[in-house]
Amino acid sequence: SQLHYDVIILGAGAAGLMCAIEAGKRERRVVVLDRAEKIGKKILISGGGRCNFTNLHTTPANFLSENPHFCKSALARYTPSDFIALVEKHNIPYHEKTLGQLFCDRSARDIVHLLETECTAAGVRIVTNSLVQEVRRADEFIVIADSAEYRAPALVVATGGLSIPKIGATSLGYDIARQFGLNIIEPSPALVPFTFNDEDSATYSDLTGLSADVIASCNGAHFREKMLITHRGLSGPSILQISSYWRSGETITLDLAPAQDVTSALRAHPAGRNESSLKSEFRKVLAQRLADRWVERHLPKSWTNHALEDLERQAHAWKIVPAGTEGFEKAEVTAGGVDTNELSAKTMESRKVAGLYFIGEVVDVTGHLGGFNFQWAWASGYSAGQAI
Ligand code: FAD
Known part of the structure; x- marks a missing residue:
């Protein structure tokens, strides 16, 4: 079967879902593909099951990157207050634990439910159990996943890093970057014992x-x-x-x-x-x-x-x-990733390949411990979602 969209997003994690919501709200026809049987698996295990979804004191100094300036634009466009407003819109109870770290009172499931509800409202289609086998580019991007063929003029790579392979991390994002000739900063385990x-x-x-x-x-x-x-x-x-x-x-x-x-x-x-x-x-x-x-x-x-x-x-x-x-098995995040020199800081689009975007952890932007990695996922996802 051939399926045509305005944008295909690879990865139904924090970054991919935020991007899908924003692009969907702008009337784009969006499909999100994820190999896992359900969305947001990493969100569910985050913050000890309570998801430290942002940090009140987020500044660019809370992020590591070969280019420490790269994250500024997206972080300014989508701030912790913006995400808190979304959390409050969905009546999710939360609290500050320490050092500006905001956690759900009940469960990280509240955050996944928020994202799913927003996706539905924005008309986003999510396809789980959809392992991506191949990505090509002719006049459009073509993605072969689980024997379906998807086509769109825009492709967003939101497949995360290499951390915690047992819940589904793969190197797909880096493989796609290499396939299209983009430079990668060597990935390494971070926030790790x-x-x-x-x-x-x-x-x-x-x-x-x-x-x-x-x-x-x-x-x-x-x-x-x-x-x-x-x-x-x-x-x-x-x-x-x-x-x-x-x-x-x-x-x-x-x-x-x-x-x-x-x-x-x-x-x-x-x-x-x-x-x-x-x-x-x-x-x-x-x-x-x-x-x-x-x-x-x-x-x-x-x-x-x-x-x-x-x-x-x-x-x-x-x-x-x-x-x-203790390596990628135990690392909370992956440092390194798609070289920020390859991307527009405003839109996350590749400078070399029009219509190809990278967001979230797959990019060479790595947050400190304390809710900063999710804030980067929301902010980079939002920026791409506004641009597509
Ligand atoms: P991910 O959330 O990893 O999503 C990537 C998605 O892509 C996954 O759903 C995956 O199934 C899919 N995928 C991968 N390969 C393929 C493929 N080949 N085909 C199809 N789909 C594919 N950060 C915080 O800010 N606060 C916290 O409290 C926090 N706690 C954490 C706790 C743990 C144990 C871990 C491991 C991390 C934690 N983090 C936390 C870090 C945070 O979870 C990540 O930085 C964030 O989830 C990255 O979002 P992402 O959307 O870029 O990638």
């Missing part, structure tokens, strides 16, 4: 479950949030955030006692300086077992003020060289 090197694993992995308030730093970026020790390495918000800036082989630096002077009491009193008094001071800022282990591993060679000052510096700059990350 680190694995310990052998020595740190032997020293710290039995502390699984302990957490600490730290500042994690790497390549000029800093995040003050919780760190969590896992049986394989380090996780928690500060670690996930810094993982997006880390490259294989690099060192991360952890401040274990932000803005505190752990050894000041000992430095003030020459008497009573020993391992156990040092541990007591560290226990004031760290969980007991972590404090003890860290002190045992960093015992000063002497008890002079100089040695204690040196130890103090180490506590604010603990160097860890991760063996690696």
Whole structure:
């Protein structure tokens, strides 16, 4: 069967559905194809099932890209307030958890239902169980999916990144970009836990479950949030955030006692300086077992003020060289993707191939943890939807 539309959107995730709604509202005949049996599967698992759907404090500085300016235009055109207005229109209860992060009170299903309702109202056709086999371009784009042939003058690629292959991520978006000669920034796992090197694993992995308030730093970026020790390495918000800036082989630096002077009491009193008094001071800022282990591993060679000052510096700059990350299996997002130099920042359309658009996570724009990745999906989807 041959099916003719104004636009074919590949991927019924956050970006694809937002684009479909906006294009549909503008009277475009829209079809959305997704390989999964239902739409928005990643939305459903997001934010621990409650979907952190945006962040009140979204700025371009919350995104990584080879071109940090690229995201500005779309983010300005569709803001967190715009998405909140949509959430309120659908009477979805929500709350701010921390740091401007907005979550559904009930369930991420509310967000998927919102998108589905808006799609229906805008006359969008959604075809699930539709694995895309081939994309061609003659006078129009031709998409072969599940033995149907779709044709349209515009094609939007919203197939997401490589993260979490077990719920359906594929490389289709990157394959299409390559097929049409667009450059790709090498995709890598981001917002992902680190694995310990052998020595740190032997020293710290039995502390699984302990957490600490730290500042994690790497390549000029800093995040003050919780760190969590896992049986394989380090996780928690500060670690996930810094993982997006880390490259294989690099060192991360952890401040274990932000803005505190752990050894000041000992430095003030020459008497009573020993391992156990040092541990007591560290226990004031760290969980007991972590404090003890860290002190045992960093015992000063002497008890002079100089040695204690040196130890103090180490506590604010603990160097860890991760063996690696837990990879795409565990990564919340994929960094890298379609090179933003290939796209119009206003419309997300390819500069080389008229009518070909890339939106959402498949583009080389990666948000921090905290609702920013969805805000990018909404904003880039909206921009393309307005332009098609
Ligand atoms: P996706 O949502 O990944 O959608 C892509 C769609 O394309 C999928 O439906 C897929 O089935 C389809 N597809 C892929 N390949 C093919 C193919 N070959 N043929 C047909 N269809 C195909 N971000 C936040 O902002 N807040 C959060 O709370 C949050 N929590 C997260 C929790 C987890 C566990 C994960 C993994 C991610 C989380 N993220 C969160 C990140 C966020 O989910 C993504 O950045 C966002 O979903 C990207 O939207 P997208 O539309 O670009 O891609």
